[in-house]
Structure formats: C-alpha cells, structure tokens
Amino acid sequence: MLYSKLFGKTSKSAPHDADSVNARFLAQGGFVDQVMAGVFTWLPLGLRVLRKVENIVREEMDALGAEEILMPALEPKENWEKSGRWQTVGILYKIKSRDGRELALGPTHEEIVTPLVGKFVKSYKDLPVALYQIQTKFRDEPRAKSGVLRGREFEMKDLYSFHADEADLEKYYPQVVKAYLKIFKRLGIKAEITSALGGSFSPTSDEFQLIAESGEDKLSYCANDKKYFNQELIGDKTVCPLCGGELKKEVRGIEIGNTFKLKYKFADAFNVQYTDKDGKRQKVVMGCYGIGVSRLVGAIVEASHDDRGIIWPKSVAPYLVHLVILGGRPSPTLTKAAPNSPPLGARTPSERGARGRGGVYKAAMKIYDDLTKSGVEVLCDDRDVSPGEKFGDADLIGAPLRLVVSEKTLAKKSVEWKERKSEAIKLVKISSLKKELAKYCKV
Amino acid sequence: MLYSKLFGKTSKSAPHDADSVNARFLAQGGFVDQVMAGVFTWLPLGLRVLRKVENIVREEMDALGAEEILMPALEPKENWEKSGRWQTVGILYKIKSRDGRELALGPTHEEIVTPLVGKFVKSYKDLPVALYQIQTKFRDEPRAKSGVLRGREFEMKDLYSFHADEADLEKYYPQVVKAYLKIFKRLGIKAEITSALGGSFSPTSDEFQLIAESGEDKLSYCANDKKYFNQELIGDKTVCPLCGGELKKEVRGIEIGNTFKLKYKFADAFNVQYTDKDGKRQKVVMGCYGIGVSRLVGAIVEASHDDRGIIWPKSVAPYLVHLVILGGRPSPTLTKAAPNSPPLGARTPSERGARGRGGVYKAAMKIYDDLTKSGVEVLCDDRDVSPGEKFGDADLIGAPLRLVVSEKTLAKKSVEWKERKSEAIKLVKISSLKKELAKYCKV
Numbered sequence: 001m002l003y004s005k006l007f008g009k010t011s012k013s014a015p016h017d018a019d020s021v022n023a024r025f026l027a028q029g030g031f032v033d034q035v036m037a038g039v040f041t042w043l044p045l046g047l048r049v050l051r052k053v054e055n056i057v058r059e060e061m062d063a064l065g066a067e068e069i070l071m072p073a074l075e076p077k078e079n080w081e082k083s084g085r086w087q088t089v090g091i092l093y094k095i096k097s098r099d100g101r102e103l104a105l106g107p108t109h110e111e112i113v114t115p116l117v118g119k120f121v122k123s124y125k126d127l128p129v130a131l132y133q134i135q136t137k138f139r140d141e142p143r144a145k146s147g148v149l150r151g152r153e154f155e156m157k158d159l160y161s162f163h164a165d166e167a168d169l170e171k172y173y174p175q176v177v178k179a180y181l182k183i184f185k186r187l188g189i190k191a192e193i194t195s196a197l198g199g200s201f202s203p204t205s206d207e208f209q210l211i212a213e214s215g216e217d218k219l220s221y222c223a224n225d226k227k228y229f230n231q232e233l234i235g236d237k238t239v240c241p242l243c244g245g246e247l248k249k250e251v252r253g254i255e256i257g258n259t260f261k262l263k264y265k266f267a268d269a270f271n272v273q274y275t276d277k278d279g280k281r282q283k284v285v286m287g288c289y290g291i292g293v294s295r296l297v298g299a300i301v302e303a304s305h306d307d308r309g310i311i312w313p314k315s316v317a318p319y320l321v322h323l324v325i326l327g328g329r330p331s332p333t334l335t336k337a338a339p340n341s342p343p344l345g346a347r348t349p350s351e352r353g354a355r356g357r358g359g360v361y362k363a364a365m366k367i368y369d370d371l372t373k374s375g376v377e378v379l380c381d382d383r384d385v386s387p388g389e390k391f392g393d394a395d396l397i398g399a400p401l402r403l404v405v406s407e408k409t410l411a412k413k414s415v416e417w418k419e420r421k422s423e424a425i426k427l428v429k430i431s432s433l434k435k436e437l438a439k440y441c442k443v
Numbered sequence: 444m445l446y447s448k449l450f451g452k453t454s455k456s457a458p459h460d461a462d463s464v465n466a467r468f469l470a471q472g473g474f475v476d477q478v479m480a481g482v483f484t485w486l487p488l489g490l491r492v493l494r495k496v497e498n499i500v501r502e503e504m505d506a507l508g509a510e511e512i513l514m515p516a517l518e519p520k521e522n523w524e525k526s527g528r529w530q531t532v533g534i535l536y537k538i539k540s541r542d543g544r545e546l547a548l549g550p551t552h553e554e555i556v557t558p559l560v561g562k563f564v565k566s567y568k569d570l571p572v573a574l575y576q577i578q579t580k581f582r583d584e585p586r587a588k589s590g591v592l593r594g595r596e597f598e599m600k601d602l603y604s605f606h607a608d609e610a611d612l613e614k615y616y617p618q619v620v621k622a623y624l625k626i627f628k629r630l631g632i633k634a635e636i637t638s639a640l641g642g643s644f645s646p647t648s649d650e651f652q653l654i655a656e657s658g659e660d661k662l663s664y665c666a667n668d669k670k671y672f673n674q675e676l677i678g679d680k681t682v683c684p685l686c687g688g689e690l691k692k693e694v695r696g697i698e699i700g701n702t703f704k705l706k707y708k709f710a711d712a713f714n715v716q717y718t719d720k721d722g723k724r725q726k727v728v729m730g731c732y733g734i735g736v737s738r739l740v741g742a743i744v745e746a747s748h749d750d751r752g753i754i755w756p757k758s759v760a761p762y763l764v765h766l767v768i769l770g771g772r773p774s775p776t777l778t779k780a781a782p783n784s785p786p787l788g789a790r791t792p793s794e795r796g797a798r799g800r801g802g803v804y805k806a807a808m809k810i811y812d813d814l815t816k817s818g819v820e821v822l823c824d825d826r827d828v829s830p831g832e833k834f835g836d837a838d839l840i841g842a843p844l845r846l847v848v849s850e851k852t853l854a855k856k857s858v859e860w861k862e863r864k865s866e867a868i869k870l871v872k873i874s875s876l877k878k879e880l881a882k883y884c885k886v
Contacts, residue, residue, distance in 0.1 A: 007510045007572055008563060033559055035515055041559060042513040050513070067450045070485040070493070072478055072596045073516070073579060095536050095548070097583050097595075105538070105548070116476055116484060120451060129450055136516060136579060140540045152540075153515045 001044075001319065003381040003393075008033070008043035010393045020214045022298035023147030025310050029397045031297075031318075038144025038152035045397065046297070048318040050155065053296050054134050056186050056315060057157045060179045066130035066159055071112045073136060077102040079111035083269045091139040105138040110266045110288060113160045118272035121284065124164050127274060128172065132159035134293060146214060148298035149254060155294040162267075163285040164274065169261060176289050180208055180257050187296060188313030189303045191256060194219055196230035198260060204233065205260045208291075209253030212302045217255055220247040228253070254299045255292070262286040310398030311420050314441065319379035321437070322399035323368055324390045326406035327360030364405035367415065367430060374434055395420070401440065403433075444487075444762065445811075446824040446836075451476070451486035453836045463657050465741035466590030468753050472840045474740075474761075481587025481595035488840065489740070491761040493598065496739050497577050499629050499758060500600045503622045509573035509602055514555045516579060520545040522554035526712045534582040548581040553709045553731060556603045561715035564727065567607050570717060571615065575602035577736060589657060591741035592697060598737040605710075606728040607717065612704060619732050623651055623700050630739060631756030632746050634699060637662055639673035641703060647676065648703045652696030655745045660698055663690040671696070697742045698735070705729040753841030754863050757884065762822035764880075765842035766811055767833045769849035770803030807848035810858065810873060817877055838863070844883065846876075 003009075008030035015034065018024040026032045031046030042050055058068065074095075080086035086104070093105035106112070117129055134157045141152045148154065159176065163169040177193070184191040191208040194217075198205040207230060209219060218231040222240035228251070229241070240247050266272075267284045276282045292299075297316075304311045314320060361382070368380045379399060381390045394402050404416035414427040417436070428436050446452075451473035458477065461467035469475045474489030485493055501511065517538075523529035529547070536548035549555070560572055577600045584595045591597065602619065606612040620636070627634040634651040637660075641648040650673060652662060661674040665683035672683075672690070683690050709715075710727045719725045735742075740759075747754045757763060804825070811823045822842060824833045837845050847859035857870040860879070871879050 007512070007574060033562065035555060036517075036519050039515045039517050041515060041555065044510045044512060047511055047513050067487045068490055069450070069487060070490050072482045072484060074479075074482050074581070074596045076479050090541070093538050093540065095538055097536065098533070098585060112478060112484065119476065131450060138517065142541060153517045 001379050003379055004383050006030075006044060006379070008045060010396055018147070020146040020149065020298075020302070021305055022149060022214075022301035025301055025305060025396065025398075026147055026298065029310060032148065038141055038150065040148060040151065040153075045318045049297050049312070049316050050294060052316040053187065053293055053300075054155070054157075057183055057291055057293060058134060060183045060186075061132045061157065061159060064130065064159075064175060064179045066132045066161075068133060069131050070133050070135060071106070071109045071116075073106045073138065075104040075106045075109075075111055077104060079115065079270075080104050083111050083114075083266060085111070091141060093138050093140045107137050107139045108290075109133070109135075109158055110160070110262070114266040114270040114272055114286070117160075117162050117284070118270055121162065121272070121274055123275050124277055124282075127164045127284070128162060128168055130159060130161040130172075132157060146216065146298070147301075148294050149214070149302075150216070151294070154292065157291040157293050159289040161287040161289070162272075163287070164276070164282065166263065166285050169263070169285045169287050173259065173261060173287060176259055176287070177206065180259070180289070180291065183291065184208065184210075184256065186315050187300060188315060189256075189296075189300060192219075192228045192253065194228035194230050194253065195233055196258070197232050205258055207253075207255050208257035208259075210256050210299050210303055211251055212254050212299070213252055214302050215252040215254040217253045218249075219251045219253045220249055221251050222247055254295070254302060256296055256299050257289070257291040259289045260287065262288050305398070306395075308392070309396035312398045312400060314400045317377075317400050318397070319377045319399045320401060320441070321371065321376060321378045322394040322397060322402045323364065323371075323378050323380040324387075324394055324402060324404045325361055325364040325380065325382055326387050326390070326404060327358070327364060360405060360407050360410060363410050367403075367405060367433070371434070371437070376434075376437055401437075403428075444822050446822055447826050449473075449487060449822070451488060453839055461590070463589040463592065463741075463745070464748055465592060465657075465744035468744055468748060468839065468841075469590055469741065472753060475591065479595075481584055481593065483591060483594065483596075488761045492740050492755070492759050493737060495759040496630065496736055496743075497598070497600075500626055500734055500736060501577060503626045503629075504575045504600065504602060507573065507602075507618060507622045509575045509604075511576060512574050513576050513578060514549070514552045514559075516549050516581065518547040518549045518552075518554055520547060522558065522713075523547050526554050526557075526709060528554070534584060536581050536583045550580050550582045551733075552576070552578075552601055553603070553705070557709040557713040557715055557729070560603075560605050560727070561713055564605065564715070564717050566718050567720055567725075570607045570727070571605060571611055573602060573604045573615075575600060589659065589741070590744075591737050592657075592745075593659070594737070597735065600734040600736050602732040604730040604732070605715075606730070607719070607725065609706065609728050612706070612728045612730050616702065616704060616730060619702055619730070620649065623702070623732070623734070626734065627651065627653075627699065629758050630743060631758060632699075632739075632743060635662075635671045635696065637671035637673050637696065638676055639701070640675050648701055650696075650698050651700035651702075653699050653742050653746055654694055655697050655742070656695055657745050658695035658697040660696045661692075662694045662696045663692050664694050665690055697738070697745060699739055699742050700732070700734040702732045703730065705731050748841070749838075751835070752839035755841045755843055757843045760820075760843050761840070762820045762842045763844060763884070764814065764819060764821045765837040765840060765845045766807065766814075766821050766823040767830075767837055767845060767847045768804055768807040768823065768825055769830050769833070769847060770801070770807060803848060803850050803853060806853050810846075810848060810876070814877070814880070819877075819880055844880075846871075 010030050011028050014024040015027045032040040095103045137156045144152050194207040194209045196205050196207040220229045224243045224245040267286055272284045273281045301310050371378050400420050402418045409416050414429050417428045418425045453473050454471050457467040458470045475483040477483055538546045580599045587595050604615055637650040637652045639648050639650040662671045664671050667686045667688040710729055715727045716724045744753050814821050843863050845861045852859050857872050860871045861868045
C-alpha cells in the first residue's frame with residue numbers, strides 16, 4: 001500500500017480525551033476514528049490489525065473443533081425474560097420497534113445459542129457441540145473509556161459448549177484454556193490466568209488478564225502459588241486462599257478473555273434436554289468462553305509500545321514492512337555520503353546526482369512492487385515530506401520492520417534495515433532482501 | 444466436513460411461515476435459523492456461503508481501488524439531525540441509552556462516513572476517496588418477509604465515493620456499475636440495470652434487479668431500448684420515457700444493488716469542503732453504492748433451485764463436493780452389482796462381501812481425506828441413514844457436485860459423478876478424480 005493513497009493519516013496531536021496509550025496511539029496512528037465515547041470507526045490500517053487478530057482467534061477455535069456461526073445482534077425480549085436477565089443486566093440496550101415489540105441489542109448470546117442448540121440436539125449422539133462466533137456486541141456502558149478497551153460497541157469471540165454431563169465439560173474446559181493461551185502467545189502477549197467471580201451461575205470463573213498499569217481490574221498475586229486473584233473475588237484478603245501465604249496487592253490487569261462453567265443455568269431456563277443411551281431425558285451441561293477481539297487490539301498496544309508509538313508483533317501488524325523512500329528532498333546528510341560512494345569505475349558523482357530524486361523513487365518502487373508481488377505486506381511512504389516526518393510516522397504506526405531506501409543505500413545496492421523494537425541499523429543487499437525477510441518472518 | 448459432525452441438519456418440513464423459496468430451502472437445508480421475523484442466525488453451512496459472497500464483493504471493491512473500513516452500528520442522533528433524516532427515515536431503530544442520550548442503529552452510513560471524510564480530506568490532492576464496508580445494518584421493517592430478502596438485521600456492502608467535482612463522479616460512477624455487473628456475474632446471477640427513484644437528493648438512481656417472480660419490486664420493460672424501469676419511478680406509464688415505445692408491465696425483480704449520485708446532499712449537511720489548486724474552498728461531490736450481501740444469498744436461491752432444493756453456483760457453494768457414502772446399508776440395488784463385478788483375477792465375491800460396510804466407509808474416507816488435503820471443499824455424508832435420505836439431503840443442500848462411493852463404484856475403482864444441475868451420471872476413476880475436479884473447477 002502506498003501511504004499517499006491510504007485513507008486515514010497520522011496526526012501530530014493526541015485526541016483531547018485520550019485517557020490511555022491505546023486511545024492515543026490508535027487515533028494518532030490513523031487506526032481508528034472515535035465517533036462518540038466508546039464507539040469507533042476502524043480505518044483501513046486498524047481494520048487490518050483487527051482482521052488479523054480475528055483470524056488467529058478463528059484458527060484456534062477451528063483447531064479446537066468448534067464450528068463458526070453468526071447470531072443476530074437483535075434479540076427477542078422474551079428470551080431475556082426466560083433467562084431472568086431482562087431486568088438484571090444493566091448494560092443492556094433496549095429497543096422498542098414501531099410495532100411495539102421490545103428487543104435487546106445483544107451484549108452476549110446465551111439467550112440465542114441455548115434455544116438454538118435445543119432445536120438441533122435431540123440425543124446423546126448429538127453431543128458435545130461447540131459453537132462460536134466473532135461478532136459485534138453492544139453494552140450501555142456508563143463509563144466508556146480507555147480507547148478500545150471498554151467500548152459501547154465492540155467485537156467479541158464467544159464460544160459456547162454443550163455437554164452430556166459435567167465430566168465432559170470438565171474434560172473440555174482445559175482444552176479451551178490451552179487454546180486461549182496459544183492465541184495470546186501468537187498475539188505476542190502474556191496472559192495470566194486469574195480466579196474471578198463467576199456471576200450468579202457459577203461460584204468462580206477464570207479470567208485471562210494482561211498485567212498492565214492501564215488495566216481497570218485490581219488483582220492480588222500469590223508468589224507461592226504463582227496465582228492471580230481478581231480482588232472482586234477475594235476482596236481485601238491479604239493471605240492467599242490456597243496456601244495462606246502473603247498476597248501482593250494492586251497489580252492491575254486488562255481482562256482479555258474469560259471462561260465460565262455455566263452448567264445448568266441456561267439449559268434450565270430454556271429447558272434444553274437430550275435423550276441418553278437408556279432413553280432417559282437429561283439436562284444439557286453448558287460452558288461459555290469469551291475473548292475481546294477489538295479489546296485485544298488495544299491491549300496489544302498497551303503491552304507493546306514506547307514513547308514514539310506502537311510496536312506491533314509480526315502476527316498482527318497492519319504491514320510487516322514500512323518502506324521509507326528518502327528520495328523527495330536530498331538532505332545535507334545524503335550529500336555527506338561521499339565516504340560511502342561507489343568504488344572506482346562506478347558512476348561519477350554527477351551521474352548519481354542525475355539519478356537524484358526520481359532515481360531513488362524508481363528504485364524504491366521496484367523494491368516495493370517486487371516485495372508486494374512476493375506476498376510481503378509493505379506500507380510504502382512515498383510522500384514528499386521530510387525524512388524526520390517519515391521516520392516519526394513509521395515509529396508511530398509501528399510496523400515491525402522499517403526499510404529505508406536512499407541515494408546512500410542505493411550506492412551500496414542496499415536498503416537500511418531497522419527493527420521497530422531495536423535501535424540497531426544494518427544495511428541489507430537488495431539482492432538478498434527477500435531471503436533476509438523470509439528468515440526474519442520465521443523467527 | 445463430516446455431515447455427522449456438522450451443526451444444523453436438514454429438516455423434512457418447511458417452516459410454517461416460509462413465504463418464499465429461499466426462506467424454505469435455507470431453513471430446511473440448515474443454512475439459517477430464524478430467531479424472529481426478519482432476524483436470523485447463520486448456521487455453519489449458511490455462514491460459509493455468506494462469507495464467499497462477501498469475499499467476491501470485497502475482491503471487486505479492492506480491484507476498484509476502494510479501501511475497506513468498518514463503521515459502527517451505533518450512530519449519534521446529532522448526525523441524523525444534521526442530515527435531516529432523524530424524523531424522516533421511518534425504518535430507523537432509535538435507542539435511548541441510560542444516560543439519556545439518543546442513538547440510531549444504522550440502516551446506512553452517510554451520517555458517519557461524510558464527517559469522517561471531512562476530517563481527513565483537506566486539499567484537492569486528497570481526492571478522490573472511495574471507502575467501503577461490509578457490515579450489519581438494521582431496519583425497523585414493518586413487513587419483514589421473504590426469508591433473507593427483506594430482514595430487520597442484514598449484511599450490506601456500502602461504498603461511498605468523494606470527488607473534487609461532478610465530472611470526476613461521472614467518470615467514477617460507470618466503473619462501479621461495471622464492478623457490480625462483474626460481481627453478479629461471478630455469483631452466477633443476471634442483474635438488470637433499472638432506472639429508479641433517487642430519493643430527495645437525486646432525481647433518479649440505478650438499481651440492479653434480479654428478475655424473479657418472488658421479487659417485490661414491479662418493473663416495466665422497454666424491448667426497444669432493452670431497459671427496465673422501476674414502476675415507482677414511472678408510475679402507470681404504458682410508453683417508454685426514452686423511445687415512446689410500448690412498455691411491458693409486471694415483470695418482478697429483487698433489488699440486489701443500487702447506485703446513487705448523492706452529489707452535495709451530505710457534503711452540504713456536514714460542510715465537507717476541500718481547497719482546490721487555486722486555494723479556493725470547494726464542496727466535495729459524493730456518490731453511494733449498495734449491495735445487499737445477505738440478501739444476495741437469498742436471491743441466488745430464488746434464481747437457482749428446483750423442486751428438490753438449492754443449486755449453488757460453484758463460486759459460493761458451501762462445499763464444492765457432496766460426497767455420499769453408501770456403505771451403511773447394502774441395498775438390493777447394490778447386490779445387483781454382479782454384472783459390474785471385477786474381472787477375473789480380482790477379488791472373489793466373498794472378499795468383496797467382507798469389505799462390506801466398513802470397507803466402503805474406509806475407502807470413501809480415504810477419498811475424503813485426500814480431496815480435503817488437496818484443498819477441495821468436501822461435505823461428506825458419513826451418516827448411517829438410507830441412500831434415499833442421503834440423496835434427498837444432497838439435492839436440498841445443493842452442492843454443485845455429488846460424488847457417490849459404494850461397493851458398486853469401488854468394484855470399478857471409481858466414484859459416481861453427478862452435477863446438481865444435470866441428471867447425467869458418470870463413473871470417474873478414483874485415480875483421475877483430482878484431475879477431473881480441477882478441470883470441472885475451471886469451467
């Protein structure tokens with residue numbers, strides 16, 4: 001992609017209401033545009049990241065054998081009355097349609113998936129079933145904040161599993177936990193499994209917390225058990241409920257996933273039963289498992305940035321390579337390139353001068369075309385702005401690898417290679433660039 | 444995919460309220476589940492079709508140079524007041540949040556995309572811009588009907604283009620029309636460009652109509668000009684407004700796309716201007732272009748079915764191949780396979796008998812694994828039900844190609860090959876199956 005054509009450019013100033021690193025850098029980098037508090041448009045750059053996170057989540061759900069469906073955001077009031085949550089869930093957006101019918105705008109989908117499974121599951125042979133979706137959720141959030149971390153409209157993956165008995169749920173549950181840890185690892189972040197409140201249907205749940213100062217959850221940590229507890233669960237306890245050892249307080253976390261053993265809560269409400277081997281009717285046992293997909297984009301930024309901008313992991317970077325063309329304005333730095341000029345027999349300085357701006361641009365575009373055709377994702381800064389602005393934007397946008405093409409590097413038939421997460425700079429021959437990139441991608 | 448594992452099986456009876464072919468077959472085939480009138484869950488089979496339609500639309504939008512974004516469903520009331528549509532758009536779902544703020548649940552996105560473009564477009568150098576999204580829309584529809592053709596929650600692709608002047612819009616508009624015709628062709632349906640009403644901002648628009656009895660739009664046709672007119676535009680006229688010739692009445696169509704030259708309507712409302720080459724402020728000129736993505740799934744079914752079920756075009760079929768294993772219950776037909784038994788030197792009848800059920804199953808699973816590994820999308824009916832039920836379900840689900848593996852076909856080292864759209868049956872050697880499939884995919 002040519003940066004000059006990309007819709008949604010960087011901005012020099014942070015939004016006035018940016019209360020967190022992700023809010024600031026995602027807006028300044030041109031990843032999202034805030035429509036109102038907690039509601040965003042994903043711009044081309046941000047949508048690329050979101051889709052990559054989605055796909056990693058999808059791949060691991062598929063690997064788990066779960067099947068993807070897509071449930072509606074509009075949910076009938078009757079279903080929420082059956083589950084008893086129409087009045088109790090405060091963040092539920094309620095809609096009255098023209099014909100007087102009341103609807104919920106789904107913040108979660110137990111009320112849809114449970115009766116759905118009830119329609120299709122008849123016998124023990126139809127179990128277990130695991131269904132997931134990656135879908136837009138809505139919460140009438142009193143305090144939308146922290147960029148895409150706590151929004152009113154956001155994207156979630158929700159997985160629901162249905163089992164013939166509790167033993168089967170117990171067997172399945174750790175498989176989901178394992179898949180979750182794999183997802184977070186692929187996203188380049190470390191998730192801590194944290195004991196938390198379980199709601200009305202289960203005494204506890206597991207949360208996956210990314211330890212970060214900007215997190216809104218307060219966690220206690222037992223160094224003995226290497227275990228985190230959400231303080232909502234254990235209150236002001238100072239000793240570990242497991243070993244009695246001292247609890248370290250006030251670690252903060254961003255909840256990026258959670259898993260619940262719902263058991264009979266919704267199966268009872270929607271009377272979902274199956275016929276067992278002996279012809280007897282049995283209740284279906286249920287689990288649910290969430291991952292905040294759009295929240296993860298923000299969480300990754302919180303976990304991986306410096307004061308200049310974002311440092312995307314390769315797996316979800318909008319582009320792998322940020323190619324900077326320094327062909328626009330030959331700067332004094334470039335004129336000083338004499339010590340690096342070609343050996344005798346190569347072009348004379350005046351020939352190099354003639355290559356000048358257009359020459360560097362042409363050579364860079366050839367590299368861009370070549371890499372793009374090979375399937376490398378390249379954002380090419382082809383604008384006619386200063387090197388400083390280009391480098392600043394590259395750091396802000398945060399592609400893992402910055403390549404610079406200038407008269408100086410071309411004189412050595414090379415490009416300048418710099419990883420976003422390091423200060424080291426090296427020259428790489430253009431002829432071996434694809435090989436080097438392939439090696440880099442494997443690391 | 445093994446059919447035994449697939450969530451969402453076929454149903455022998457049509458839903459009692461199925462008022463159209465797509466409503467009936469998409470429900471009976473296990474593609475969608477109706478949650479309430481006009482609101483559906485997309486089951487695994489249906490979601491595969493929806494994603495394929497999406498991707499064809501996406502590819503053609505990308506080829507047009509449009510950039511993908513994702514706007515929110517929650518839209519601020521103020522934006523709809525600015526455009527003057529808060530009171531006038533009857534199908535607008537309105538939400539009041541807990542803090543008293545009013546929101547619209549987006550049926551369309553001019554109110555979001557126009558101010559967004561206003562933020563980023565400053566100069567003539569930033570134009571033209573073309574942005575699209577594939578997103579969930581909501582309509583408080585008084586008469587949700589015809590399956591996924593007219594829903595309350597549905598998926599649309601909307602494209603918005605922004606130009607420096609009307610001439611640039613006029614140049615761009617036919618490119619979109621061309622892309623639309625290409626999309627519909629890839630989807631295997633014929634769209635007729637139809638002159639229609641344009642709303643308050645433009646005297647006319649173009650609609651893309653699929654001629655079908657189940658369509659809700661009434662069209663008139665001029666055989667002379669080979670041109671369709673939506674009767675909403677021309678009323679009860681009996682002569683063509685272009686040539687004065689006779690208009691044929693009462694052709695019905697399903698509107699699968701539309702294109703509008705919005706011009707200044709929203710640019711004025713949101714005061715979107717740019718600085719031209721001479722430093723003067725100018726109004727941005729706008730176009731918008733919709734395609735009903737989920738509606739297209741229904742439209743394809745309306746256009747391509749017989750009385751037994753759906754006939755999917757290869758481009759969007761949930762699976763290319765429906766592989767039927769006739770290994771469960773050796774039927775009298777199979778016993779009569781003697782004339783086709785292997786030549787001398789091959790297995791004796793008793794050996795073949797020993798291969799029996801498990802043998803056919805094993806051989807079929809080998810074919811299934813082999814094709815799947817080669818990237819062929821196969822739905823394999825591995826259930827222990829009658830051949831009649833399997834054939835009936837294959838016809839209902841409508842994969843383009845049915846392959847049958849039975850003791851009889853295996854005796855000839857072959858599978859039975861039947862295209863859904865034809866009655867012709869042939870045997871294809873297992874050893875040349877992949878080659879034949881590659882050939883079939885290219886047609």
